[in-house]
Every structure is written in structure tokens, then in C-alpha cells.
Amino acid sequence: MFKNTKILSRRLSTFSLPVNKSLEGIKATGENFQGLFSNKTINQLWFERGENLSSNLNNLLSQTSILKNDKEYSLQTIISLSMNTPELYQLHKYASNLFNLNFFIESLKQNDANKIEKKNVDALLETPKNSFGNIPTDHDFLDWINYSFGSIEEFRNLLINSGRAINGDGIVWVVAESSMSENYLDKNLPQKVPRFTNLAIVNTYNGGVLNDAERSGQISRMKKLLKEETEEDELELGSVEEAEYNVAYHNKSLIPILSIDVSPRNYLLDYGVFGKQKYLENVWECIDWDVVLRRLPERTTQLITM
Amino acid sequence: MFKSITRNSQRIRINSRSIHTIPKLELHDQWKTNGLSNLFSSQGYTESWINFQNYLLTNLTLLTNGTGNETKHPFQILLNTAKQSTKQHIFHFASMAFNNHFFYQQLTNQEIAKETKPSRFLMEKLIHQDIDSLESLKLKMNNIIMNSNGQGVLFLVESKDKSLQFLNCSNDGTPFYYGKNQILDLNGGIDEHTFKQLENLKQRVKNGDSDFNLPILAISYWDIMYIHDFGINGKSEYLNKVWDYINWDIVNKRLFQV
Numbered sequence: 001m002f003k004n005t006k007i008l009s010r011r012l013s014t015f016s017l018p019v020n021k022s023l024e025g026i027k028a029t030g031e032n033f034q035g036l037f038s039n040k041t042i043n044q045l046w047f048e049r050g051e052n053l054s055s056n057l058n059n060l061l062s063q064t065s066i067l068k069n070d071k072e073y074s075l076q077t078i079i080s081l082s083m084n085t086p087e088l089y090q091l092h093k094y095a096s097n098l099f100n101l102n103f104f105i106e107s108l109k110q111n112d113a114n115k116i117e118k119k120n121v122d123a124l125l126e127t128p129k130n131s132f133g134n135i136p137t138d139h140d141f142l143d144w145i146n147y148s149f150g151s152i153e154e155f156r157n158l159l160i161n162s163g164r165a166i167n168g169d170g171i172v173w174v175v176a177e178s179s180m181s182e183n184y185l186d187k188n189l190p191q192k193v194p195r196f197t198n199l200a201i202v203n204t205y206n207g208g209v210l211n212d213a214e215r216s217g218q219i220s221r222m223k224k225l226l227k228e229e230t231e232e233d234e235l236e237l238g239s240v241e242e243a244e245y246n247v248a249y250h251n252k253s254l255i256p257i258l259s260i261d262v263s264p265r266n267y268l269l270d271y272g273v274f275g276k277q278k279y280l281e282n283v284w285e286c287i288d289w290d291v292v293l294r295r296l297p298e299r300t301t302q303l304i305t306m
Numbered sequence: 307m308f309k310s311i312t313r314n315s316q317r318i319r320i321n322s323r324s325i326h327t328i329p330k331l332e333l334h335d336q337w338k339t340n341g342l343s344n345l346f347s348s349q350g351y352t353e354s355w356i357n358f359q360n361y362l363l364t365n366l367t368l369l370t371n372g373t374g375n376e377t378k379h380p381f382q383i384l385l386n387t388a389k390q391s392t393k394q395h396i397f398h399f400a401s402m403a404f405n406n407h408f409f410y411q412q413l414t415n416q417e418i419a420k421e422t423k424p425s426r427f428l429m430e431k432l433i434h435q436d437i438d439s440l441e442s443l444k445l446k447m448n449n450i451i452m453n454s455n456g457q458g459v460l461f462l463v464e465s466k467d468k469s470l471q472f473l474n475c476s477n478d479g480t481p482f483y484y485g486k487n488q489i490l491d492l493n494g495g496i497d498e499h500t501f502k503q504l505e506n507l508k509q510r511v512k513n514g515d516s517d518f519n520l521p522i523l524a525i526s527y528w529d530i531m532y533i534h535d536f537g538i539n540g541k542s543e544y545l546n547k548v549w550d551y552i553n554w555d556i557v558n559k560r561l562f563q564v
Contacts, residue, residue, distance in 0.1 A: 044538040086497030168477035169456035206456035208493040
């Protein structure tokens with residue numbers, strides 16, 4: 001699943017920004033990232049911010065003792081390790097922001113058919129257009145999109161509107177969703193292989209990460225812990241909410257296949273404050289579906305025989 | 307059929323209504339052409355005040371058109387929508403329009419700002435927060451902001467007992483209602499303090515507590531404040547400059563006077 005991000009593995013207890021060939025080229029020639037970012041923006045978004053994040057992360061990593069020195073850690077592992085530990089809040093933020101940045105930029109390709117343009121207030125009154133290109137060509141993938149969202153148009157609209165609904169920093173993810181929770185898999189299927197039947201769209205905010213299976217249940221654990229301190233010996237059965245919380249919908253495996261960073265820093269410089277819609281439309285045209293397909297897990301469909 | 311529509315439409319009375327427009331700042335004309343020396347270029351000012359405020363207010367106009375909030379001010383709309391879970395998309399624009407205006411109201415030219423300073427009354431109150439000078443106030447607030455993720459506004463508020471508190475409102479959070487302060491980020495590990503704050507919040511909402519906080523000072527750290535002049539990673543540079551442009555005469559007056 002994270003084959004594409006193995007470049008982020010840890011060596012000598014440091015992380016560095018992965019080498020992205022097309023972006024290195026852009027940096028050297030001073031050209032724009034065709035169809036999406038000006039040269040200035042992509043330089044700051046990827047190189048400056050990326051280096052900033054990785055150096056801050058390395059700095060904090062050198063001060064903690066959560067890692068053993070002789071082991072190699074992937075960025076994903078660091079994120080999971082620090083997720084439940086309040087003391088490592090900042091470290092977790094730098095790690096997840098770095099991961100999110102790479103995951104987003106990796107799945108973009110240039111497309112010179114788009115125009116990068118500043119929008120003015122009239123953009124708020126425009127009716128969004130429904131003509132677009134860059135439709136994925138893989139037949140099976142298209143079929144899965146149609147199954148999950150209805151049609152490619154509905155999928156694109158939902159994706160763009162989910163992005164518009166985020167007011168501050170955040171990311172829209174397209175994920176493959178397992179139909180069973182990890183708890184269920186643990187108990188019922190010895191091989192523990194999640195089955196991915198559905199594609200879905202998920203928003204995360206302020207450098208949140210997607211697969212937060214390890215995170216879920218923090219609040220109820222804390223509640224339990226504090227309750228035990230104050231009211232001992234009280235026999236109490238679990239509530240319905242608790243049961244639902246633990247079994248029904250939490251810790252299902254989500255595999256991200258595409259992400260769009262909709263934080264203001266991505267569009268303010270090139271599109272202006274009125275240009276979020278235009279930015280999102282341009283991102284759609286720049287999605288590299290080959291990368292998305294490589295991330296896609298195997299699909300499970302139900303076969304009903306009579 | 308067409309006829310009846312025409313006839314009907316003639317009968318429709320056309321109501322005129324007012325739309326939200328950008329408040330006029332005292333030094334607007336000067337700032338629009340020259341910016342604020344080292345803080346905002348004229349482009350930075352145009353983007354972060356004129357365009358951003360216009361964006362917020364136009365959206366607010368579009369969302370409140372034909373509703374009960376149509377004739378209200380952004381401040382009234384934010385109070386009106388803060389508690390309604392189905393009106394949060396309106397709350398966002400109203401609250402942010404207020405916050406951005408509140409932030410800009412306390413700014414002035416560097417030369418004028420230099421002549422003003424926090425009143426003794428204000429500094430005396432700050433001592434209870436272990437702040438003994440303007441320098442340590444800057445340090446403390448800049449530190450909170452540098453450790454914050456994403457967009458937001460850091461407020462210094464005067465609470466019910468007239469003591470001063472810091473309120474770090476994420477995104478469009480408002481200092482006027484505790485349920486919408488948006489000070490908790492539950493993305494990472496959750497410690498006992500955060501958990502208790504969350505529980506406390508639930509209890510206050512249940513009890514229907516009132517909120518008496520009033521903002522005294524606001525430092526906005528939305529990307530749009532610094533992205534044009536200091537770049538995507540220019541937050542700390544911006545924070546070091548912004549304090550030279552605070553008109554303390556205005557901030558002093560916001561305190562409850564005895």
C-alpha cells in the first residue's frame with residue numbers, strides 16, 4: 001500500500017524530503033507546474049515547506065526516546081507510534097503533514113490545457129461548469145467509481161464540494177473502504193484480510209491522518225480511566241453508544257488512493273481568495289490516475305448465485 | 307400559461323435589501339496605495355483585507371438572503387448562528403468577518419503605533435498570567451501561535467471576573483461563545499487536560515451557561531495574512547513584525563474601565 005512512499009524511510013534517524021524528479025526539473029528551469037501551480041508556489045509548497053517539516057521532525061525525533069536506534073522506521077510507523085501520545089503532539093503533526101504533502105503531490109501530473117488565473121469576486125456567482133477532462137481510462141476502476149458514487153460526474157462533484165466545505169486547513173481523501181471492522185476480522189477471519197467493497201470520500205482537518213484505527217477509543221479509555229479513579233466498585237453495564245462505538249463503524253481499514261490538499265496556502269498565491277473552485281477544478285485535470293491505480297487495493301464484489 | 311406567469315410576476319413586489327459591504331478603515335486609502343511599510347505591501351493589504359473581507363461578506367450576503375438573518379450585522383449573525391448546528395456554514399463567514407475586522411481595527415501605522423503602549427491597568431492584569439512586560443506578552447503569544455496548526459486567531463480576552471485569558475481559536479472560532487471557541491484539536495493524542503476541557507464544555511452546554519468573555523486583542527494567523535509578503539512559510543517573520551503595528555490606545559479602551 002505504501003510502496004510509493006518507501007522513499008520516506010528512516011536512515012540514521014533522519015527523514016528527508018523524497019526526490020521528485022519532475023519537481024526538481026521545475027526548480028532548475030524556473031518553469032511553472034503546468035496547469036496548477038506557478039513556479040513560486042510549487043517551490044514554497046514542496047521544497048521550502050517540505051524541508052521545513054522534515055527538519056523540524058528530525059529535530060524532535062532526536063529528542064525523543066520512542067525509537068530504537070538500530071531499527072529503521074517508516075514515516076507511517078512514526079505517525080502511528082506518536083498518534084496516541086499527547087507529549088508527541090508536535091512530532092505527530094510534522095510527521096503527518098510531511099506524509100500528507102508527499103501523498104498529495106505524488107499523484108499530480110502537469111496538464112498544460114489548464115489556465116492558472118487569479119479570480120475576482122464574480123467567481124462566487126459563477127455557475128460551476130460540468131465539462132471536464134482527465135477521466136480515468138481503466139475500465140475496472142471506472143466501474144468501481146460508478147458502483148460507489150453513481151457516475152464519474154457525481155464523483156467529481158462530491159470531491160470538489162467536499163474540498164470547498166473545508167474552511168481552514170484540510171485534505172479530501174478518496175479511500176477504499178473495508179466493509180468489516182478490524183475487530184470483526186480479528187474474531188472471525190483468521191487470515192485477517194480486509195475486503196474492500198466500496199470507495200468513499202473522507203475529509204481530514206489540520207494535518208489529521210486518515211487511518212486512525214489506533215486513535216479511536218481514546219476518549220472512552222480516558223473516561224474509563226478517570227471514572228475508576230473517582231467511583232470505585234460501581235457495577236455498570238456498558239451503554240448502547242459504547243457498544244456501537246466499539247463495534248459498528250470504528251477501526252475499519254481505509255486505504256487512501258487519492259488526496260487533495262485544500263488548505264489556503266495551495267491556492268491563495270495563484271488563484272486568490274476567490275479561486276478555490278478554480279483551483280479544485282484544475283487539480284482534477286492534473287490527477288495522475290496511474291498513481292491512483294497503483295494505490296488501489298483489490299476489489300471484493302459480492303457474487304450471488306441462485 | 308405564459309400569460310399567467312407574466313401576470314403573476316407583475317404582481318410580485320420587489321423588495322430592496324441591503325448587502326454587506328466592507329467597513330471603511332481610517333487609513334484605508336493610504337494603505338491601499340502604500341501598504342503598511344514592513345508588514346503588508348499594498349498587494350498584501352488588498353488580499354488580506356479588501357479581498358478577504360469582500361469574500362467573507364459576499365458569501366454572507368448570499369447565504370442570508372431571504373432569511374431571518376438578512377437584516378442583521380455580522381456580529382449579530384454570529385451570535386445567532388453559533389448555537390445552531392445546521393447554520394454553521396453561515397456562522398463561519400459571520401464569525402470570520404468579525405474576527406478579521408476586529409484584528410484590522412487595532413492596526414495603525416508604525417510611527418503612530420510607536421507612540422502608544424499598553425496601559426498600566428492592562429499590564430497589572432497581565433501580571434496574573436506571569437507576564438511582566440510587553441516583550442514577554444509578545445513572546446508568549448507568538449509561541450502559542452507557532453505551536454498551533456492551521457488557521458486561527460489568538461485572542462486575549464477579559465473574562466467574567468475581569469481577569470485576562472488567552473483563547474486560541476482555530477479557524478473561525480469566536481471568543482463570544484464557549485461552544486464555538488474551537489480551542490481543541492483532537493487530531494493527535496488526547497491528554498487528560500484536553501479530555502477534561504471537552505467534558506467541561508459538554509457540561510456547560512447542558513447547563514446553558516452564559517459566556518461573558520470579551521476580546522481585547524487579536525492576532526490573526528490565517529495564511530492570507532502573511533502568504534503574499536512573507537511566503538507560505540513566513541508565519542514567524544510576520545509575527546515578529548505585526549506587534550509594531552498595534553495601536554495600544556484602541557486595545558486599552560477595550561478593557562472594562564473602572
